[in-house]
Amino acid sequence: MSKKISFVVPIYNEVDAFDDFYRKMLAPELAKLKYDYELILVDDGSKDGSLELVQGIAEADKRVKVLRFSRNFGKEVALTAGMREAVGDAIMTMDADGQQPPELIPKFIEKWEQGAEIVIGVRGRFEKHGLVAKIGSKMFYKILGAMGVKDTVPGSTDFRLIDRCVADEYNRLTEHGRITRGLMDWMGFRKEYIDYVYGNRLAGKPSYNFKKLFGLAIDSFISLSTTPLLVFGVIGLFITFASLVLGIFVIIEQFMLGDPIGLKWTGPTCLSIFVAFLVGLVLISQAVSALYISHIHAETQGRPLYIIDRKQSRNLHEGKAPKTTTK
Numbered sequence: 346m347s348k349k350i351s352f353v354v355p356i357y358n359e360v361d362a363f364d365d366f367y368r369k370m371l372a373p374e375l376a377k378l379k380y381d382y383e384l385i386l387v388d389d390g391s392k393d394g395s396l397e398l399v400q401g402i403a404e405a406d407k408r409v410k411v412l413r414f415s416r417n418f419g420k421e422v423a424l425t426a427g428m429r430e431a432v433g434d435a436i437m438t439m440d441a442d443g444q445q446p447p448e449l450i451p452k453f454i455e456k457w458e459q460g461a462e463i464v465i466g467v468r469g470r471f472e473k474h475g476l477v478a479k480i481g482s483k484m485f486y487k488i489l490g491a492m493g494v495k496d497t498v499p500g501s502t503d504f505r506l507i508d509r510c511v512a513d514e515y516n517r518l519t520e521h522g523r524i525t526r527g528l529m530d531w532m533g534f535r536k537e538y539i540d541y542v543y544g545n546r547l548a549g550k551p552s553y554n555f556k557k558l559f560g561l562a563i564d565s566f567i568s569l570s571t572t573p574l575l576v577f578g579v580i581g582l583f584i585t586f587a588s589l590v591l592g593i594f595v596i597i598e599q600f601m602l603g604d605p606i607g608l609k610w611t612g613p614t615c616l617s618i619f620v621a622f623l624v625g626l627v628l629i630s631q632a633v634s635a636l637y638i639s640h641i642h643a644e645t646q647g648r649p650l651y652i653i654d655r656k657q658s659r660n661l662h663e664g665k666a667p668k669t670t671t672k
């Protein structure tokens with residue numbers, strides 16, 4: 346049986362951009378592929394006619410599948426939904442606005458054929474960015490690195506190809522506040538990188554503004570690490586340790602040796618040291634209970650991740666997508 350590649354494209358209000366992108370850029374590349382393929386278009390609750398456009402494409406070509414969300418759930422969830430629907434031996438994700446060049450698809454596939462399990466598109470290192478974006482993304486990776494997530498190459502994007510085995514593992518993750526690339530980097534597997542230049546949008550406006558990106562960054566910090574909680578625990582440890590040492594010093598110096606250095610510790614000073622000691626203990630116990638809460642939080646979020654509008658979707662596998670196919 347010949348291998349199949351699934352392409353997953355999240356679409357939110359992209360009627361103008363996607364029309365151009367599909368006809369002029371993506372379809373010609375797909376036509377050249379030596380593999381069988383499917384194109385999964387995830388409509389993330391668009392309100393601008395994108396749905397009708399993609400439904401039209403799916404009517405004409407059975408390899409094109411449309412998954413329609415009942416409302417806007419966000420790109421990260423759309424990518425997840427598309428990957429769960431995909432049946433290919435490899436799955437490639439890309440944006441709908443033409444900023445990620447489909448001419449590179451053969452390069453991604455080539456790396457996969459050579460054994461890479463995740464092929465990641467890295468935004469051109471010499472691109473011009475706005476100052477805020479530059480500093481913001483630098484800080485993001487710095488903090489991520491400081492929190493122990495070292496495996497993220499700056500500039501990594503969702504323009505990537507993953508092997509079926511990675512997808513199977515990824516599909517078992519159920520957390521909600523997710524950022525696809527962060528979770529995948531956390532998963533490991535054999536990675537390869539391809540540099541590309543992020544083009545201009547074909548039409549429309551980016552829907553990720555500063556507020557959304559900031560929220561996404563917070564989400565990934567929280568979901569990938571418990572370090573923020575531990576910071577306060579460490580501060581507590583430090584305070585407890587320092588006040589303990591100081592307290593012992595006071596007891597020995599003043600009360601046992603009779604204040605040979607002449608420091609004349611007063612009652613309020615001793616009390617302050619004791620209070621500092623207690624504050625340290627409180628911070629430590631807070632960090633410990635916060636850790637428990639974070640675990641409970643992770644375990645209890647049992648809500649469905651998204652709701653699919655089945656009437657509006659097209660050519661789905663209706664949950665019959667195979668769990669594993671060997672490469």
Ligand code: UDP
Pocket residue numbers: 354355356357358359389417418419420423439440441442444550551552553
């Ligand atoms: N997108 C989505 N849901 C959203 C926002 C965006 O599916 O809520 C899609 C969008 O249609 C595009 C991709 O995610 O295909 C990237 O979005 P955008 O171009 O706005 O982001 P940027 O280029 O700034 O990363």
Ligand code: MG
Pocket residue numbers: 440442444546551
């Ligand atoms: Mg874009």
